[in-house]
Amino acid sequence: MSETEIRDPDAFEARLANFLYESFEEARAVRVGEKETSEQAAIIERYADLFTRPQLEALSEAESREATSGASADDLERLYRLRKTCEGGIVGAELAEREDALENDLLAARVAWKEEEMPLRTAQARLALLDDYGERDELGERQAKVSAGFNGERLQLVAAAESLEVELSAQPDPIRRSEEEKGISLHELASALTEASARLDERWSELRKRWFDRLLGAGRDDIPRQHQTAYMRRLSPLAGTYTRDRATEICLDTLARLGFDLSAMPNIQLDLDDRPQKSPRACVIASRPPEVVHLITRAQGGLHDYEALLHEAGHALHYGGCDPALPYAFRALSRDHALTEIYSYITAKIVNEPGWHEHYFSLSEEVARENAEAGLFLEVLLFRRYVAKLQFELEFWQRFSADGGTEKGYAERQEEATGVRYRPDWYLSDMDSGFYSADYLRAWIRSAQLRVSLIEEVGDDWWKSAKTGEFLRSLFREGTRPSNEEIAARLGFEPLDCAPLLAELGA
Numbered sequence: 001m002s003e004t005e006i007r008d009p010d011a012f013e014a015r016l017a018n019f020l021y022e023s024f025e026e027a028r029a030v031r032v033g034e035k036e037t038s039e040q041a042a043i044i045e046r047y048a049d050l051f052t053r054p055q056l057e058a059l060s061e062a063e064s065r066e067a068t069s070g071a072s073a074d075d076l077e078r079l080y081r082l083r084k085t086c087e088g089g090i091v092g093a094e095l096a097e098r099e100d101a102l103e104n105d106l107l108a109a110r111v112a113w114k115e116e117e118m119p120l121r122t123a124q125a126r127l128a129l130l131d132d133y134g135e136r137d138e139l140g141e142r143q144a145k146v147s148a149g150f151n152g153e154r155l156q157l158v159a160a161a162e163s164l165e166v167e168l169s170a171q172p173d174p175i176r177r178s179e180e181e182k183g184i185s186l187h188e189l190a191s192a193l194t195e196a197s198a199r200l201d202e203r204w205s206e207l208r209k210r211w212f213d214r215l216l217g218a219g220r221d222d223i224p225r226q227h228q229t230a231y232m233r234r235l236s237p238l239a240g241t242y243t244r245d246r247a248t249e250i251c252l253d254t255l256a257r258l259g260f261d262l263s264a265m266p267n268i269q270l271d272l273d274d275r276p277q278k279s280p281r282a283c284v285i286a287s288r289p290p291e292v293v294h295l296i297t298r299a300q301g302g303l304h305d306y307e308a309l310l311h312e313a314g315h316a317l318h319y320g321g322c323d324p325a326l327p328y329a330f331r332a333l334s335r336d337h338a339l340t341e342i343y344s345y346i347t348a349k350i351v352n353e354p355g356w357h358e359h360y361f362s363l364s365e366e367v368a369r370e371n372a373e374a375g376l377f378l379e380v381l382l383f384r385r386y387v388a389k390l391q392f393e394l395e396f397w398q399r400f401s402a403d404g405g406t407e408k409g410y411a412e413r414q415e416e417a418t419g420v421r422y423r424p425d426w427y428l429s430d431m432d433s434g435f436y437s438a439d440y441l442r443a444w445i446r447s448a449q450l451r452v453s454l455i456e457e458v459g460d461d462w463w464k465s466a467k468t469g470e471f472l473r474s475l476f477r478e479g480t481r482p483s484n485e486e487i488a489a490r491l492g493f494e495p496l497d498c499a500p501l502l503a504e505l506g507a
């Protein structure tokens, strides 16, 4: 192997596809608990020739050349994505060993609980299951303390990644850099969302009171702690209705009614098993779209399982449904995650439809409506939580070059938005890189616009109509090529028009 080999964009793209396949497969094995240690660094080492500064320069030159020779927008977009992936890869390669070390430390960390020494992730998963309020607070506090013990390591990694990004992208401002990549203004997004969140104040205080009481019991703290949220998200008091056993069957049937027969799609591999080290967070790993897409969930019982499975199925159908003839850059690479999250949100929204509850769980109209409202309660809670996350992240990065990143404002913003008390030192566990919160929020706005369009085109039964599936399938064919905001234009909406979302959430 020649470390100095520089590839043209086509050859780079082909080898990148192989690298990402191996890297994703490794991440999957660790995430689902098949492997105890992560060996990403070894894979990155084997592909070290992809992520070098000379390679980045070569891609950058190819891009400039094409730009001046009148290449199509698609060609330029493809080159942009290859260059940014190379840039991210250099950062990833330089930090791989430290990332692995942190990941392995987290896997090795244990939380002491009632004669037991349990893995950190088991403790986090257990929080959703404990039926006793006080025990949840106690276990939650223990796991949060263990987790916060890694904040030093986490922050060092954040800082190291940022300084590499500054150097490679020549854009010193992390917010501007992210805005360029996403093609939007984060400040305009945040201000539209802040207004939308405020318009939900009244609705939220009514939902909050009713459902906090119902889910946590009358003896709850007025402002419960963050350790209660996983339990609330599971809607445990409704767990008798939304059992773990039926989740897969019902979700697959729900998708079948849209015209997607997931079990007949060999390219989408389902992993629904329970393993001690398996992360409780559901996810999709698209190792090689559209041929190899993994859909991973860890069912625990409760409506949340259904919502999570439908959400991830939206991603899986998107990646698994892209046109295989598209260049790899438009099947697997994207500027951000705001497009694919539209598709997961729209499938997950089905659990907010009273008719869905009535149909699958033999409930009366009244109970079905009440349970669907539970889904809406969670959505408003999460929406407000994410708006607060975005506000905090903007402040965090605005201050970063001066103070190196602090928790200032995190817990306050969360408490004000949700009425839940967060530990200030939870801020790093709660922060995904690259303003992922903004991508979720864009998808929130867009999926509500999409739902309104579907109701207009297909009707109120959009959630069980094959016509919805047909429409989605045509979007999936395009892979990762369109931006989130391009979908707004196709639906006939302004990108920041939150009216459909506010109407849906009942503002």
Ligand SMILES: [Zn+2]
Binding pocket: 311, 315, 341, 344
């Ligand atoms: Zn998602």
